[in-house]
Amino acid sequence: MSTGTLTPRAEFAHSAEASHAWSQTMAMSKRSIIAIVRQPALIIPSLIFPLFFAALGASSFNRATQLPGFPKVDSFLALTLAASVLQGVIFGSVTGGAALAVDIETGFFDRLLASPTSRVSILIGRLAGNALFGCIEALFFTLVMIPFGVNIRSGPAGIAVITLAGGLIGLSIGGFMAAMALRTGSAEAVQGVFPLLFVSMFFSSAFFPRETMQGIYRTIANYNPLSHLYEGMRDLVITGWSFDAMLKSLLIPIGIGCVSIPLALLALRRRLRAV
């Protein structure tokens, strides 16, 4: 074989490898979406519960919106949209993480490792599935609440940002869940993280504005990145389009993802080393 033919072939091989990794990632992503769609019992709670709490909050706390510290809104529901997206996506990410742990428990993950599939595509594919589901959830909550009087003041561009933010939250929280799943290999352990995430929402401005809180709650909420993420998305709903709100909505989940995804990759490497 001449060297003249080697170089193009190597190039071809390289590009083939890249496209192969891409198609594997897409396949893994598709699998995680199919898994979600085919088990509605797993995803329905993540769609229903946030709506239930939004409906409860709208009736219970509507009068509170007249109090000092609350932004001016027509209905408490407008304040809860962003919180519903956060709750739903967190719920969904836990489910996705638990599914990965189940793959590990049942040995399906080992089967993937035994195939020539790119290791990283196994993880990225699943996280991409999480992200897509996060987008769908964000759009779902937004579209459900519009008929109930929630006016998205930032218009279609705001809806697009909220949808994208939902995807990014899915990706970043999903990263933590994947790290947990890869580290422990236990669906129960992943499910056990949910209360922690849920607690962290209560120590943020996701339900009531920071301005209405007092003492230690307010201090924690001030430092909780979820408060700022929530406020960015909330402002897109109740105030209108602003560059600042968009940045908060997108950059904070990206920032969280910068921590969580490397953690997941580390956990993956650790697991591969152990195999």
Next chain:
Amino acid sequence: MAVMSGTNSNNDYPIYAEGLMRHFGDVKAVDGVDLQVNAGEVFGFLGPNGAGKSTTVRMLTTLLRPTAGVARVAGFDVVKDADQVRRRIGVALQDAAIDPLMTGHELLALQAVLYGIPKAKVRDRSRELLERVGLTGAADRRVGTYSGGMRRRLDLALSLIHQPTVLFLDEPTTGLDPMSRLALWEEVRRLNAEGTTVLLTTQYLEEADQLADRIAIIDHGKIVRQGEPRELKAQVGAPTLVITVPTGQLDQAREVLRSFGELRPTAEGSLGVGLSAGAEAVPAVVRSLDDAGMQVQHLELNEPSLDDVFAEATGYRLEGAASASGLPQAQGAEGGTGKRGRKRGTNETTGESA
């Protein structure tokens, strides 16, 4: 179906069932079972999984209502007088787990409370039973740390807390090692010697053979044989002579054997024949084979076993190599179906009866 004592009234049988049925939708799990268990006997209840054994026991122990029929245990109707029945029976069910979080001692104390044993007597009764089943040393350990054999022994102790007159043991030795099995058999014999009537369900024919005074075989929800093991074996008839000859002589040997009785399924490479003239025909068989110039490499005479009774009654074997999934190619077996004897459910005992 054998009724042991024509003079007994239904109330005198510790266990009595007539036309007992239990249907689950279209499935007839138990389809007209008649049972008469006499006082003081060990009664073996044989059948494969799904034959209706456990459903029958669940009805007799008041856990399940019959769809039709009558059942009386310890003289009381299992539906109308369920409470009276419960006071008189002890039950060790294979599926009835023991709480792994409790200690043996705590479980016995709870059982004593449920059976209304006076507080003053609970401690002595528990100690006596723990000693009897050899668990005194483990009494304060959580059951979760017990071995399978220890759990079965504790289960037996629990079923005896109120000194029942009728004891139901549901596959008491399934999964136990041989030593534990022998110890449990010994305990059953002791209980029986003390006058306890025992109904024992098992899949192990040897167990039934060792322990039971009488047995019933249930298949597809119906009792297909009932009686003393010795009688039932005798009904199967002729003993089986199994011979091994060189492979090239198998066909010729089969022809010779056919004149001594019905060919029976055996392991591949050997031939079996039910000797219609009994064990006395063995020398004649050997002579005939010798006269035909055949070299007999191995010879054994098997008396009918409960497995033969089971196979004869149901059309398939319960245990051993010749399982229901298909016998080893029955060399020379007539019909060549691999299944021994009559079709399931027929009561003919064939012309080979001794």
Next chain:
Amino acid sequence: MTSTSTSTASVTTAPATRATTSRAASGLMMRGLRTITRLPSAFFPAMLMPIFQSVAFSGTFFAITKVPGFPTDRSINWFMPLGVLMGSAFAGVGLGFSLIRDLETGFFDRLRMSPAPRNSLILGPMYAAWFRSLFVAAVVAGVGFALGARLTGGVLGMVMLFGGALGIATVATGWGLGLAFIFQDMRGAAIMQLGLFISMFLSTAQAPLSVMTGWLHGVASLNPITNILRMSRQGFVNHTVNGQTVGTGVTWHDTWGGLFAIVGLSAAAVIFARRGLNKLDT
């Protein structure tokens, strides 16, 4: 082995014993309580959850107390009784979870085969639920007081709180046992929790009727849990009429509805459980 195949010895003279309902139920209660120390993972989440709920709701929804007509100026006074009742409810359904485990493993067959009165099979877990509920109520109330809850209704106020907790525990136990008998597997557990969670929140769990608006006001007004919450909160909130404070302390006016709801729901739940037990035989 003795064989007396033709014996006609009377079998009806066997020693026949029967436990009293209360003794058998007490025996089963002890077993239910033992699980707390032997399987803490099954009990402590049910205790931590109401503590977390009381703390988180009080902090997050603090501003709700500023709404005109809200019957207390301390959010912990409003949310701690909710935590107590929620914890008691989950202590009750916890016994339903235990029953599912017993049904799945077959341990419950052992209980059914005993001559213990059938009612004791319901009452045993019920007693255990009451003890668990009192324990959870004491811990959650203790945390509430540590976080600044103020008892304005005196000792009778505490009696109302613990009475409400026992009432909810009774209802939840009956509900949990009944569903366990029907489903006999973990599907029942999901319905137990969901049903209880939703019915608790479709009441004055988060806000009083005078503060509520819209659909929830109608639902909460009809929900008997609202009456139980009203009764239980008496020691911690003011009495209001049309949003105006008219006094503090325990009144018959705010008590009878709760008692009526507890008796009615408890009776329904216990009958539901008893019917489920009867159906096991069939």
